[in-house]
Amino acid sequence: MSISTMKPTGTPGGESGPSNLKAARLPRWSPYVIAVGSLAVGCGIGLAAGLDSRLQWGLIAAILFVAVSYILSATVEGGRQAKDRLATSMVWVMFLLAVVPLASLVYETVQRGAKVFNGYFLSHSMGVVADKETGGGIYHAIIGTLEQVGLACLIAVPIGLLTAIYLVEYGRGKLAKAVTFFVDVMTGIPSIVAGLFVLSFWILILGFDFSGWAGAMALSILMMPVVVRSTEEMLKLVPNELREASLALGVPKWRTILKVVLPTAIGGITTGVMLAIARIAGETAPVLLLVWVNPFINTNPFDGAQASLPLYIYQQYQSGNQAGYDRAWAAALALIAFIMILNLVARGVARWKAPTTGR
Structure with missing residues (x-):
């Protein structure tokens, strides 16, 4: 009994030709x-x-x-x-x-x-230079911006982090919903409203003077919801298996959050904090209302008016002359460089603190 073999159709001898399924x-x-x-x-x-x-x-x-x-x-x-x-x-x-x-x-x-951006511009103030004259610098504005943003971070970052931890790890019921609602509302608050609030409460009611601290409080109000929202989203991305594994070993919940959850999400949290700093570093309205204008160097943010880079840019542009325009553009360049350096530092910290997996 013979068994016949079937040959594939195509070229003679049973060999298949080139596929016609490949489109041009x-x-x-x-x-x-x-x-x-x-x-x-x-x-x-x-x-x-x-x-x-x-x-x-x-x-x-x-x-x-x-x-x-x-x-x-x-x-x-x-x-x-x-x-x-x-x-x-x-x-x-x-x-x-x-x-x-x-x-x-x-x-x-x-x-x-770049026309006036040099070492002299970075190391001198406008104390003895009129707005219509050439010369002067942003040293006093750099000091004011660093102090005001730093104080705002000291206020907003701990409160924002703890609020986000509460909403993700503990928050249940009506209180968590109310906190989430007010965080959403605060996200859309105009900067001038935050400045007016601090002006009415801190200066008009309590009677304190204009200062960098007053401006920092207004900036912290603008910064806080950004920190809360970004941290909340990063904490939600941490796998629950990590929490459950830590809790199964008998580790308390607060220690699990401190040693497992936060280190896992530190990269995204740091990025969110940098975004919040970038959000407030260029604000002019709260600074104009609460810090006022000071062409001289004032290193004490709790006493007297201070300068800041956004306010300096606005003031120089308002002078209406070429020297003021050049200083305004140079200050804008310094502000962009400041934000860029902060972002580079944040990326370095995120990589340094990122959890590593062993073999």
Whole structure:
């Protein structure tokens, strides 16, 4: 009895030919070529139409890039792949639309601020220099900003961390819901409202003088809900298995939070605190109401008016002369550098304190 073997269909001899399931694809370099071509055509259309704004040229090029990518992909690769190309090109265009203003802001600040940004500018105040004269610096404003932001952190960070720990680890019932509601409300409070609250209570009712401490209290009100919300979200991301394992070993809950939960979430918590500092470092309204203006160096935040970088920028720009404009841009550059350094320090601390897993 013979058994016949079946051979696959295809080429003679039973050998299968090349698969016809592989669809045609555009080359990998095609998006770059389309982008360059769209940019060139967009610039040409802008010049021919007499458009003065480079932003309009860029928008035309972006529309051309999306349209050409979709049409070519639909022609060569089919409708399904064309939809994927459309979504990808839209993501890239939105990314560039978000990055271009940021890059333009940084470039403009560096270009204008570098005119007077030097060691003299960082080490002198405006005590003996009029706003219309050249010279002077931001030394007094740097001291005021560092002290006011530091005092605000001393107030807001412990309260915010403990509030977030309560909401995640202990909070149940109506009290937790009420705290969450008021944290949400505080997140949207305008800075001028926080300044008016401290002004009416601390200065008008209690009779204290304008000072950096008063400004720090207003800044802490703005900072607190950001710390609470960011810390709360980071604590929720900690796996419950870690808590349960610690509790199963007989470790008290407070020690579990201190030794297991917080170290696991320290990276996100540090980032949230830095975001909160960035939120308050550029506030002008509370400082204008509570700290007032002082062109001289005042290292005591509890006695007398102080300066700060946001208020210094506002004051110099209000002077209405070129020397004031140059100092304002240089102070803005210093403020951006201050926030950047804080973020770099936060990333270093987050990596240093991040939990490590052994083999």
